[in-house]
Amino acid sequence: MPQPKSHVLVIGAGVTGLTSAVFLAEAGHAVTVIAAHVPGDSSIEYTSPWAGAHWHTHATPEDPRACDWDVQTYEYWVGVLEREGRDEKLPRAGLKLYDSFKYWDFPVKEQIWWAPYVKDYRVLADHQESFRSINERTREDAGKIQTAVAYRAVAVNVPQYLLYLQERARKADTVVIKARLPVERGLQHALEAAEQEAMNQGRSKVVCFVNATGLGAAKLCGDEAMYPIRGQTVLVKGEAKTIFTRSGVDYGAYCIPRPGSGSTILGGTKEKDVWSETPDPEVTEQILKHAALNIPELMTGPDGGFEVISVQCGLRPGRYGGARVEIERVGGKRVVHAYGHAGGGYQNSVGSARLTLRLVEESLASVPVGARL
Numbered sequence: 001m002p003q004p005k006s007h008v009l010v011i012g013a014g015v016t017g018l019t020s021a022v023f024l025a026e027a028g029h030a031v032t033v034i035a036a037h038v039p040g041d042s043s044i045e046y047t048s049p050w051a052g053a054h055w056h057t058h059a060t061p062e063d064p065r066a067c068d069w070d071v072q073t074y075e076y077w078v079g080v081l082e083r084e085g086r087d088e089k090l091p092r093a094g095l096k097l098y099d100s101f102k103y104w105d106f107p108v109k110e111q112i113w114w115a116p117y118v119k120d121y122r123v124l125a126d127h128q129e130s131f132r133s134i135n136e137r138t139r140e141d142a143g144k145i146q147t148a149v150a151y152r153a154v155a156v157n158v159p160q161y162l163l164y165l166q167e168r169a170r171k172a173d174t175v176v177i178k179a180r181l182p183v184e185r186g187l188q189h190a191l192e193a194a195e196q197e198a199m200n201q202g203r204s205k206v207v208c209f210v211n212a213t214g215l216g217a218a219k220l221c222g223d224e225a226m227y228p229i230r231g232q233t234v235l236v237k238g239e240a241k242t243i244f245t246r247s248g249v250d251y252g253a254y255c256i257p258r259p260g261s262g263s264t265i266l267g268g269t270k271e272k273d274v275w276s277e278t279p280d281p282e283v284t285e286q287i288l289k290h291a292a293l294n295i296p297e298l299m300t301g302p303d304g305g306f307e308v309i310s311v312q313c314g315l316r317p318g319r320y321g322g323a324r325v326e327i328e329r330v331g332g333k334r335v336v337h338a339y340g341h342a343g344g345g346y347q348n349s350v351g352s353a354r355l356t357l358r359l360v361e362e363s364l365a366s367v368p369v370g371a372r373l
């Protein structure tokens with residue numbers, strides 16, 4: 001077995017940390033992941049399990065880095081699905097391609113820069129499904145769809161995907177340690193504590209750290225640009241056959257089937273600077289009201305309504321200025337920050353993790369080969 005290139009310690013086991021761990025470990029690094037929450041855990045401090053999630057880019061041409069990350073992830077996920085289709089022995093990632101509809105209740109001003117990068121992109125005319133039937137069901141005094149496009153998009157069975165990433169990282173010899181790092185005495189102290197924790201478990205000295213702590217970075221490295229964007233969702237019985245997202249004048253709505261689970265996530269809220277994990281019953285009602293209009297086929301309950309499994313909130317790791325993916329030297333330690341992916345952590349994940357890998361390897365260039373482990 002070839003000698004690992006270096007020991008990299010990733011802090012965080014959300015989609016950002018685990019994807020980074022997979023890319024680092026598969027590139028030949030010895031990787032340790034330390035996280036307060038790992039796949040299977042449920043906490044408001046751990047965003048990744050609360051996501052929908054699907055590929056629906058929020059990036060704009062003003063942020064070419066995020067556009068590129070999203071395109072890379074789309075292509076990578078399609079590749080994962082193609083490989084799974086060819087080899088039934090491969091572990092299933094929990095991804096699936098669906099027809100995805102995007103509706104606007106107003107003329108679209110944004111640039112749909114991503115159209116050439118997705119499969120089967122098409123603009124719908126108002127007599128085409130599902131544009132026509134939704135507008136027919138809509139009351140005359142309510143907002144109607146004015147623009148609709150369709151394309152093929154990937155939905156993610158989030159709990160399954162996180163376990164899949166963790167398993168892939170472990171197969172490449174990554175060690176995952178569940179531990180909370182202290183935040184009160186600053187990042188340098190937290191890095192020292194992380195290294196000590198890893199060495200207590202028989203790991204070697206750390207050559208480079210990756211900080212993938214999501215919203216936790218606000219405390220871990222005192223980043224005041226971080227803020228939560230709360231999203232409330234309703235998990236219902238029945239797996240929708242298509243994805244939709246809808247932008248209304250004063251609301252957002254989406255429906256994301258959770259592949260292979262027999263359930264669907266309904267949502268659409270974005271509340272800036274709200275930290276509470278308690279769902280708001282009025283918001284639940286609004287989510288179900290929009291879903292009833294857009295996806296009535298899921299109303300299979302005995303009373304003709306949705307069969308609600310659970311209602312929950314997650315906090316997207318928002319950051320003024322966009323995600324922070326860059327190298328910093330902290331008291332002589334090399335750190336690659338990778339946090340603040342807001343509402344796009346899944347669709348950013350592959351492009352962001354590849355950049356993290358590149359930055360880690362760049363940061364190692366100044367380390368003599370004999371001192372990298």
Ligand SMILES: Cc1cc2nc3c(=O)[nH]c(=O)nc-3n(C[C@H](O)[C@H](O)[C@H](O)COP(=O)(O)OP(=O)(O)OC[C@H]3O[C@@H](n4cnc5c(N)ncnc54)[C@H](O)[C@@H]3O)c2cc1C
Binds near residue numbers: 036045179313341345
């Ligand atoms: C309702 C909702 C819907 C969403 N839908 C989508 C979607 O459709 N598509 C999409 O791309 N994205 C979506 N997102 C956004 C996506 O979920 C996030 O961008 C992503 O999960 C962030 O992942 P992360 O790994 O950066 O952070 P997290 O998942 O929060 O992981 C942070 C990790 O750091 C660890 N950590 C933090 N502090 C410490 C500490 N002091 N010591 C040790 N460990 C620590 C935590 O334990 C955890 O393991 C959605 C989010 C929400 C809430």
